[in-house]
Amino acid sequence: MENDTTKKTFPCDVCGKVFTKNTYLKRHTRTHTGERPYPCQVCGSAFSRISTLQVHMRRHTGEKPYFCDVCSSSFADNSTYRRHVQIHSGEKPFSCDVCDSTFSHKYLLKRHIRTHTGEKPYRCEVCGSAFADKSHLTVHERIHTGEKPYQCLVCKTSFSSINSLKQHQKRHVGVKPYRCEECGSEYYEKASLRSHMRTHTGEKPYSCEVCGSTFRVKPGLTRHKRIHSGERPYSCGMCASTFTDSSALRRHVQTHTGEKPYSCDVCGSAFADKVNLNSHMRKHGREKP
Structure with missing residues (x-):
């Protein structure tokens, strides 16, 4: 058989x-x-x-x-x-045909090539934002889910990305290694110093493709684009209000909680918003930095 x-x-x-x-x-x-x-x-x-x-x-x-x-x-x-x-x-067997950059992994080369092609294959199903890298989409999606899986062991503050946690942890050490030679301002991150330097040079490298407005930092452009798209990815868990940026959401939440974290060191008056504190401080002839 x-x-x-x-x-x-x-x-x-x-x-x-x-x-x-x-x-x-x-x-x-x-x-x-x-x-x-x-x-x-x-x-x-x-x-x-x-x-x-x-x-x-x-x-x-x-x-x-x-x-x-x-x-x-x-x-x-x-x-x-x-x-x-x-x-x-040190092995980098994968090379870019456009600029001759070399990479240790094929996936790194594929990601790099998108800087030349502009391809953004990873799209958010909630708001439509597109990304060249899957990890960037994963972090972005946490805006909608509220997930913050990375927690600081010192103060228990949670973050949506490991890079945000690492930046935060430097604040506990208290060392600001990046110093502006123009005015002496100090920063935890080199990227923050680069952004600060544009306040001296006037450079605004990020421009809106719709209206031409320019911005000193990329997050400023990202927030601005929502004016055109109507996207409001930050929602209040206590009511139906939605916002274009996280700072506006935080200020709004304080109207529910009654929290007033900004206090006047002259008379003790407290405010929910730093802008209101600064306005108040002018009555005393000074302003909070």
């Missing part, structure tokens, strides 16, 4: 890809349906794979089981660890 060596396969009805196991097919099908059956019990984020959920949970627990033998850096997932290790090898 002739042995049937043909292996059973499982094809996808949507795109035709073939899998050797039904479980692989089920997992793949979620890329078409958008199903995310594995929710995080801490922040509510949901995932299509349980392995992705397990890696995500390390953001909350702080667990980083992958260690670099060269510099002792630690990582939450194996793929990030492998990419890091190549930093030490």
Whole structure:
């Protein structure tokens, strides 16, 4: 009797890809349906794979089981660890045909090429904002979800991105290594110093494609664009009010809470807004810096 060596396969009805196991097919099908059956019990984020959920949970627990033998850096997932290790090898086999920049990973090259093409393939389903990098979309989406998975161990303040947490942590150290040679102002971040320098040079490199308005910093342009798009991504959890920027939302929330964090050091009057405090201080012949 002739042995049937043909292996059973499982094809996808949507795109035709073939899998050797039904479980692989089920997992793949979620890329078409958008199903995310594995929710995080801490922040509510949901995932299509349980392995992705397990890696995500390390953001909350702080667990980083992958260690670099060269510099002792630690990582939450194996793929990030492998990419890091190549930093030490110095190998950069992927080169850009446009500007000859080289990269250690193919995904870094693909991301770089978008700086030449202007491609932004990652789009927010809530407000339509587009991004060249998936990680930037992930951070942006937290504007809508309110998720802040990165917490400062000193003061327990939470942040939506690891970079924001790192910037915040420098404030506890109290060191401002970047100093303006023009006026002596000091900053925690080099980028903040660069932005500050434009107050001296008058440079406004960020321009609106709709009306031509120019801005000193990119967040200023981002907020301005919402005037044209009508986007109001910041919503109040106590009422239906929505706002174009987070500072306006914070000021609004204080109308519900009654919080007045800005106080006059002359007479003790308290205000919800720094602008109102400054206006009040002029009555005393001075203004808060």
